[in-house]
Amino acid sequence: MADVTMRDLHKNFGDTEVINGIDLSIKDGTFCVLVGPSGCGKSTLLRMIAGLEEIDAGELSIGGQVMNNIDPSKRGVSMVFQSYALYPHMTVYQNMSFGLKLAKTSSETIEHRVRNAAEILQLIDLLDRKPKELSGGQRQRVAIGRAIVRNPKAFLFDEPLSNLDAALRVQMRLEISRLHRRLGTTMIHVTHDQVEAMTLADQIVVLNQGIIEQTGSPRDLYDRPANVFVASFLGSPAMNLLKARVDGGSVVLDGTNSRIYSVDGVDRVSGPVTLGFRPEHVELSEDGIPFEVEFVEDLGDACVLHGVLDGGPRATVRMPAEGVPIFQEERILNVIPGDGRCHLFDRQSGRRC
Amino acid sequence: MTIYHNSLTVKIGLFMIVSVLLVVFLFPFYYALITSFKSGSSIFEVSFFPEKLTLENYIAVFEEQPFGKNFLNSLTISIASGLISLLFGMTAALPLGRFRFKGQRLILLAVLIISMFPQVAVLSGMFELIRALGLFNNWLGLVLCYLIFTLPFTVWVLTTFIRNLPVEVEEAAILDGANPWVLLTKIFFPMMRPAIITTSLLVFVVAWNEFLFAMTFTLSNHQRTLPVAIALISGGSQFEVPWGKIMAASAIVTVPMIALVLIFQRQIVSGLTTGAVKG
Numbered sequence: 001m002a003d004v005t006m007r008d009l010h011k012n013f014g015d016t017e018v019i020n021g022i023d024l025s026i027k028d029g030t031f032c033v034l035v036g037p038s039g040c041g042k043s044t045l046l047r048m049i050a051g052l053e054e055i056d057a058g059e060l061s062i063g064g065q066v067m068n069n070i071d072p073s074k075r076g077v078s079m080v081f082q083s084y085a086l087y088p089h090m091t092v093y094q095n096m097s098f099g100l101k102l103a104k105t106s107s108e109t110i111e112h113r114v115r116n117a118a119e120i121l122q123l124i125d126l127l128d129r130k131p132k133e134l135s136g137g138q139r140q141r142v143a144i145g146r147a148i149v150r151n152p153k154a155f156l157f158d159e160p161l162s163n164l165d166a167a168l169r170v171q172m173r174l175e176i177s178r179l180h181r182r183l184g185t186t187m188i189h190v191t192h193d194q195v196e197a198m199t200l201a202d203q204i205v206v207l208n209q210g211i212i213e214q215t216g217s218p219r220d221l222y223d224r225p226a227n228v229f230v231a232s233f234l235g236s237p238a239m240n241l242l243k244a245r246v247d248g249g250s251v252v253l254d255g256t257n258s259r260i261y262s263v264d265g266v267d268r269v270s271g272p273v274t275l276g277f278r279p280e281h282v283e284l285s286e287d288g289i290p291f292e293v294e295f296v297e298d299l300g301d302a303c304v305l306h307g308v309l310d311g312g313p314r315a316t317v318r319m320p321a322e323g324v325p326i327f328q329e330e331r332i333l334n335v336i337p338g339d340g341r342c343h344l345f346d347r348q349s350g351r352r353c
Numbered sequence: 354m355t356i357y358h359n360s361l362t363v364k365i366g367l368f369m370i371v372s373v374l375l376v377v378f379l380f381p382f383y384y385a386l387i388t389s390f391k392s393g394s395s396i397f398e399v400s401f402f403p404e405k406l407t408l409e410n411y412i413a414v415f416e417e418q419p420f421g422k423n424f425l426n427s428l429t430i431s432i433a434s435g436l437i438s439l440l441f442g443m444t445a446a447l448p449l450g451r452f453r454f455k456g457q458r459l460i461l462l463a464v465l466i467i468s469m470f471p472q473v474a475v476l477s478g479m480f481e482l483i484r485a486l487g488l489f490n491n492w493l494g495l496v497l498c499y500l501i502f503t504l505p506f507t508v509w510v511l512t513t514f515i516r517n518l519p520v521e522v523e524e525a526a527i528l529d530g531a532n533p534w535v536l537l538t539k540i541f542f543p544m545m546r547p548a549i550i551t552t553s554l555l556v557f558v559v560a561w562n563e564f565l566f567a568m569t570f571t572l573s574n575h576q577r578t579l580p581v582a583i584a585l586i587s588g589g590s591q592f593e594v595p596w597g598k599i600m601a602a603s604a605i606v607t608v609p610m611i612a613l614v615l616i617f618q619r620q621i622v623s624g625l626t627t628g629a630v631k632g
Contacts, residue, residue, distance in 0.1 A: 052524050073530030085521035089543040098539075099529030146525075 002153035009058035020210035036207035078147030255312030288334035389600035442507030450515030468505035
C-alpha cells in the first residue's frame with residue numbers, strides 16, 4: 001500500500017514561510033489534486049514529497065515509511081515536470097530507460113517495461129527519435145512514460161498540462177485520467193487550473209499561503225466550501241460574495257432593502273455576514289430582487305450577466321441561453337438565488353457558518 | 354524579404370561584396386602560402402601564380418632549428434591549457450551557475466576583472482612568480498600563464514551556459530537515481546558539448562598563438578613554442594630576412610587550426626538543448 005501521509009510539514013525560504021503546517025493523508029490509489037493560486041506553495045509541497053526540497057519540520061511518509069531523509073530516487077515516486085525535462089541528447093527509448101539502467105535493472109526487464117509503457121502511451125513508433133523531433137504532446141507523453149517505467153508507488157505531476165494548447169490539454173487530461181484508472185496508482189497532481197482539478201480529482205486539496213484551506217471530493221468543495229477563499233476559488237464565473245446581515249430569519253443585502261429568505265443556517269447566526277451564491281444558481285422570479293444588467297457575455301449555451309443588485313452590490317448571474325432575447329444591457333430583471341443554494345460565511349473569519 | 358532576394362541586382366551586389374571580402378581576408382594567406390613554395394630571388398618577384406614550386410623552405414625550417422620540437426611544445430602546451438582550463442572552468446561554473454551563495458557576484462566580477470589586465474602589466478610580476486615556482490624555461494610555466502588569461506573567459510561562458518540549462522532536467526535525473534558523477538558525465542557534459550568544445554578550442558587557439566609570455570619565459574631553442582621560433586628564424590646575415598622559411602613555418606602553424614575548425618565545426622554550431630524544454 002502506498003498511502004502518502006504528511007504531518008505538520010513546514011518549509012521556509014529564508015524568512016518566508018512557504019509551507020506552514022500541512023496535515024494531509026492521501027489514500028492508496030487516490031488521484032489527489034493540489035490546487036491554489038500561484039505562490040500558494042503547491043509546487044513546493046510536491047517537490048518536498050519528491051525529495052527535491054528539504055523538509056524543515058514535520059513528517060512525510062509514503063507507504064508507511066518515513067521519507068524525510070531518504071534520497072529522491074529511493075522514495076518510489078516518479079515526477080512529471082511542467083517543462084517535460086527530457087534529456088535532450090537521448091532518444092525516447094534512452095530517456096525512458098535511463099532510471100532503470102542506473103538502478104541496474106536487467107536489460108530484458110528494461111526492454112519489456114519500456115515497450116509496455118510505450119504501448120500504453122502510443123509511443124512505439126517514436127522510440128528512436130530525439131526530443132527535439134517531437135511535438136509538445138508527444139514530449140509530454142514521453143515524460144509520463146519515463147515516470148511509468150519505474151513502477152512508482154506514487155506519481156507526482158507538476159502542472160504537466162500548462163504548456164499545452166487548449167485542445168491538447170483536454171485530450172491529455174483524459175489520457176491522464178485513463179492512465180490512473182488503468183494503473184490504479186496514487187497520483188498527486190499540481191495545477192492552478194480549477195477545471196483540471198474538478199475533472200481529474202478524487203480528492204482536491206485547496207492551498208493558500210502555505211496552509212490547506214479545505215480538502216475533500218470535488219463535489220464537496222463545490223457544494224459546501226468551508227470558507228470564502230475556497231468559495232471564490234472554485235467555480236467559473238466565481239461565486240458572488242456579498243456583504244449582508246442576518247436579521248430575523250432572513251438575509252438583508254447591505255445597501256439595499258432586499259431580503260432573501262430560505263437560506264440555510266440563518267437560524268444559527270445573526271448580525272453581519274458574507275452571503276455567497278453561485279452565478280449558475282440564480283433563477284428568474286417575479287418577486288425576486290431587481291438586477292440591472294450592465295454587461296452581457298454570450299457563451300452560446302448560456303449567458304453571463306454582470307450587473308447591480310437593487311442599486312447596491314455588483315453581482316454576476318449565469319442564465320441558460322433560452323432567455324437570450326431579454327438579456328440585454330440596461331434591462332432590469334428580477335432574480336433570486338435558488339432554494340438552499342446560498343452560503344453564509346462569518347464576516348470576520350470568512351468561515352462557513 | 355522574398356522580393357529583395359529575387360531581384361537580380363541585389364544578387365549581383367551581394368556576390369560582389371562577398372567576393373571583395375573574401376579576397377581581402379584570404380589574399381594574405383594565399384600569398385604567404387605561395388611564397389613558402391618559392392626559393393631564392395623569385396620570392397621578391399611579385400607573381401600571383403608561381404611557376405616553380407619547391408619544398409626547399411619547408412626542409413630548411415626543420416633542418417636549421419629544432420622546429421619539430423617547437424611544434425610538439427606548442428601542441429603540448431595548447432592541449433594542456435585547453436584541458437586544464439576546461440577542468441577548472443567546469444568545476445567553477447557548476448556552483449557559480451547552479452547555486453546561490455554570498456559573494457557570488459563578487460567572484461564573477463573579480464574573475465572578469467582579472468581578464469582585463471593587459472599582458473604587459475602582469476609580465477614582470479609573472480616572471481618573479483614563475484622563477485619562484487622554478488618553472489622558468491619550462492612548458493608548465495607557460496600553461497600556468499595561459500590559464501590566467503583563458504580561465505576567466507571559460508568560467509564566464511560555461512557559467513552562462515549552465516544558467517540557461519533547465520534545472521528540471523537535472524532534477525529529473527536526480528529522481529532517476531543519478532549521483533553527482535553520473536549527473537556530470539551523462540547529463541551535463543552531453544548537454545554542454547557545444548559550449549565545452551567551443552571554449553576549449555578557443556583556449557587552444559590563444560595558447561597556440563601566444564607570443565609575449567612564450568618569448569619571455571623560455572630561454573633555450575628546445576623549449577620555445579612556434580610563434581617565438583618563427584620570429585627568431587634568421588637568415589645568413591643580419592641584413593637578410595628569410596621570408597621563404599618564415600612563410601613555410603607560418604603555413605605549418607596554420608594547418609592544425611584549420612584542421613580543428615573543420616573537425617569541430619558542426620559541434621561549434623549546433624544548439625543541443627533545443628527540445629529539452631518546451632518550444
